[in-house]
Amino acid sequence: xxxxxxxxxxxxxxxxxxxxxxxxxxxxxxxxxxxxxxxxxxxxxxxxxxxxxxxxxxxxxxxxxxxxxxxxxxxxxxxxxxxxxxxxxxxxxxxxxxxxxxxxxxxxxxxxxxxxxxxxxxxxxxxxxxxxxxxxxxxxxxxxxxxxxxxxxxxxxxxxxxxxxxxxxxxxxxxxxxxxxxxxxxxxxxxxxxxxxxxxxxxxxxxxxxxxxxxxxxxxxxxxxxxxxxxxxxxxxxxxxxxxxxxxxxxxxxxxxxxxxxxxxxxxxxxxxxxxxxxxxxxxxxxxxxxxxxxxxxxxxxxxxxxxxxxxxxxxxxxxxxxxxxxxxxxxxxxxxxxxxxxxxxxxxxxxxxxxxxxxxxxxxxxxxxxxxxx
Amino acid sequence: xxxxxxxxxxxxxxxxxxxxxxxxxxxxxxxxxxxxxxxxxxxxxxxxxxxxxxxxxxxxxxxxxxxxxxxxxxxxxxxxxxxxxxxxxxxxxxxxxxxxxxxxxxxxxxxxxxxxxxxxxxxxxxxxxxxxxxxxxxxxxxxxxxxxxxxxxxxxxxxxxxxxxxxxxxxxxxxxxxxxxxxxxxxxxxxxxxxxxxxxxxxxxxxxxxxxxxxxxxxxxxxxxxxxxxxxxxxxxxxxxxxxxxxxxxxxxxxxxxxxxxxxxxxxxxxx
Numbered sequence: 097x098x099x100x101x102x103x104x105x106x107x108x109x110x111x112x113x114x115x116x117x118x119x120x121x122x123x124x125x126x127x128x129x130x131x132x133x134x135x136x137x138x139x140x141x142x143x144x145x146x147x148x149x150x151x152x153x154x155x156x157x158x159x160x161x162x163x164x165x166x167x168x169x170x171x172x173x174x175x176x177x178x179x180x181x182x183x184x185x186x187x188x189x190x191x192x193x194x195x196x197x198x199x200x201x202x203x204x205x206x207x208x209x210x211x212x213x214x215x216x217x218x219x220x221x222x223x224x225x226x227x228x229x230x231x232x233x234x235x236x237x238x239x240x241x242x243x244x245x246x247x248x249x250x251x252x253x254x255x256x257x258x259x260x261x262x263x264x265x266x267x268x269x270x271x272x273x274x275x276x277x278x279x280x281x282x283x284x285x286x287x288x289x290x291x292x293x294x295x296x297x298x299x300x301x302x303x304x305x306x307x308x309x310x311x312x313x314x315x316x317x318x319x320x321x322x323x324x325x326x327x328x329x330x331x332x333x334x335x336x337x338x339x340x341x342x343x344x345x346x347x348x349x350x351x352x353x354x355x356x357x358x359x360x361x362x363x364x365x366x367x368x369x370x371x372x373x374x375x376x377x378x379x380x381x382x383x384x385x386x387x388x389x390x391x392x393x394x395x396x397x398x399x400x401x402x403x404x405x406x407x408x409x410x411x412x413x414x415x416x417x418x419x420x421x422x423x424x425x426x427x428x429x430x431x432x433x434x435x436x437x438x439x440x441x442x443x444x445x446x447x448x449x450x451x452x453x454x455x456x457x458x459x460x461x462x463x464x465x466x467x468x469x470x471x
Numbered sequence: 472x473x474x475x476x477x478x479x480x481x482x483x484x485x486x487x488x489x490x491x492x493x494x495x496x497x498x499x500x501x502x503x504x505x506x507x508x509x510x511x512x513x514x515x516x517x518x519x520x521x522x523x524x525x526x527x528x529x530x531x532x533x534x535x536x537x538x539x540x541x542x543x544x545x546x547x548x549x550x551x552x553x554x555x556x557x558x559x560x561x562x563x564x565x566x567x568x569x570x571x572x573x574x575x576x577x578x579x580x581x582x583x584x585x586x587x588x589x590x591x592x593x594x595x596x597x598x599x600x601x602x603x604x605x606x607x608x609x610x611x612x613x614x615x616x617x618x619x620x621x622x623x624x625x626x627x628x629x630x631x632x633x634x635x636x637x638x639x640x641x642x643x644x645x646x647x648x649x650x651x652x653x654x655x656x657x658x659x660x661x662x663x664x665x666x667x668x669x670x671x672x673x674x675x676x677x678x679x680x681x682x683x684x685x686x687x688x689x690x691x692x693x694x695x696x697x698x699x700x701x702x703x704x705x706x707x708x709x710x711x712x713x714x715x716x717x718x719x720x721x722x723x724x725x726x727x728x729x730x731x732x733x734x735x736x737x738x739x740x741x742x743x
Binding site: 162163164165166167168169177236237240241244312313314315393394397398399400401411412414422423424 | 627631643645
């Protein structure tokens with residue numbers, strides 16, 4: 097009697113333990129899947145409120161008209177200038193963040209000694225921790241007046257900073273190519289100074305032309321692009337530094353063993369090997385810039401108009417994110433108007449775009465890992 | 472000091488009427504916000520057992536909150552729209568307007584700008600994009616940087632109605648999110664023009680005469696200054712006489728209330 101009862105007891109405890117484990121696993125699975133569900137719910141609810149807009153107003157005006165007067169009578173919902181504004185600012189941010197970011201990543205991964213890197217990388221990553229409203233405040237209160245008062249000087253300094261590294265790289269690569277073609281050691285002494293001089297001249301002439309520019313309004317596409325570029329910098333630096341690291345020691349040592357210098361190793365071996373990782377870094381940087389709201393809202397000028405000409409960064413623009421943030425307040429009290437749903441239509445466009453970009457970067461990273469033979 | 476003593480006297484009298492802890496929730500305009508806050512501070516020193524919460528989410532959101540019965544007072548810098556009245560009536564809410572103060576919308580330029588005076592027509596043309604350079608108005612040869620509040624603000628709607636006659640602004644006009652941001656932009660941009668509440672005029676920006684009238688408390692009160700508006704607090708029905716809500720909604724009629732309104736840069740409704 098006693099024996100059997102103890103047997104039953106142990107069976108019961110075993111079952112209870114298994115049940116407990118199952119319950120715990122189920123609970124953890126539930127918690128994990130919450131975030132996945134959140135993504136689907138966001139898609140669903142944004143789409144749910146975006147579709148009525150297209151039903152009410154159709155597609156044509158939204159994507160092709162340039163008249164954005166949501167509070168006008170009658171209201172007009174031409175979002176083309178807003179799409180272009182978003183694109184322009186994002187492009188500008190990429191132009192700022194990518195050369196600087198990649199240069200910094202190379203410096204971190206291949207040039208700086210290990211213990212310096214341990215300090216510098218976290219410091220760069222602090223940039224990502226600064227709240228965006230602080231960036232926005234800086235853009236509005238400090239950078240905008242600076243642009244108005246010393247616009248030309250800032251522009252020409254910026255040209256040096258961004259074109260400098262790019263052209264330096266170009267000179268090295270081009271010079272090598274030409275030298276290989278000519279197959280003569282002596283020409284190197286001629287080719288590099290000529291190319292270098294040409295590059296310097298190009299930058300200098302461009303910079304001095306920009307130095308004469310006067311900026312009438314400091315809250316413009318350029319201001320926001322620069323700030324967004326700085327905000328995207330930590331992402332670009334840290335992801336592409338990881339990619340450069342992932343290229344591995346073997347590859348570098350192989351290159352050195354063949355007699356390549358450090359510059360040659362970096363430019364001809366390490367960068368090509370990690371180019372897809374760098375591309376993924378760029379895409380992540382783009383997504384950081386395109387989704388940013390506070391800075392854009394505070395410092396872009398918010399004028400819904402295609403700059404004239406379209407690439408003129410010195411004019412105010414309006415972006416999707418700033419429009420959603422800015423128009424939400426008065427958009428509606430009794431939901432159901434176009435003015436309310438148009439914001440969801442914009443949100444959906446943003447979401448779709450970042451979704452596609454995210455997928456692309458995921459694919460690229462996966463492919464690069466395969467190529468380098470790592471899982 | 473005088474105000475504090477008065478508040479104390481009111482406190483003792485009011486204390487007899489009020490029972491238990493009450494809450495007054497205010498939501499709405501960022502323009503009316505400072506008035507609501509100052510009134511609340513004044514009211515709470517007199518009635519420490521009454522809680523007042525204020526959120527500033529814009530006139531439209533204020534109306535929304537009143538409609539959803541999630542606030543007692545909707546602070547609004549523009550009158551309620553027909554559609555809002557209709558939505559309220561359908562929900563059995565009867566908005567009653569209390570005009571708590573008047574506000575002028577000075578047209579602001581950089582202090583270095585030699586232009587002193589514009590007509591309403593000229594302001595409209597600037598914001599329509601028809602006048603593009605200060606030269607055309609007797610100023611320096613500089614492109615005008617026109618700055619407006621974003622279209623979601625009551626301030627914009629007032630400007631839109633009184634100056635633009637509801638014509639669309641030029642797409643070139645920059646939009647910012649608050650009165651403070653407009654002043655910030657104007658004081659740092661020599662070629663800028665903007666508009667903000669009367670309380671936002673200080674030494675760092677210059678208010679222009681409009682149609683020959685300089686925006687002051689007097690010219691706003693007499694209606695001479697053309698860009699002026701009443702500021703509202705809306706309640707659901709007229710508050711029950713003697714209730715805390717009633718006390719709060721009549722502060723602007725007292726001498727103290729008018730002093731407060733004046734102190735924070737608005738114009739009291741009545742001359743005392």
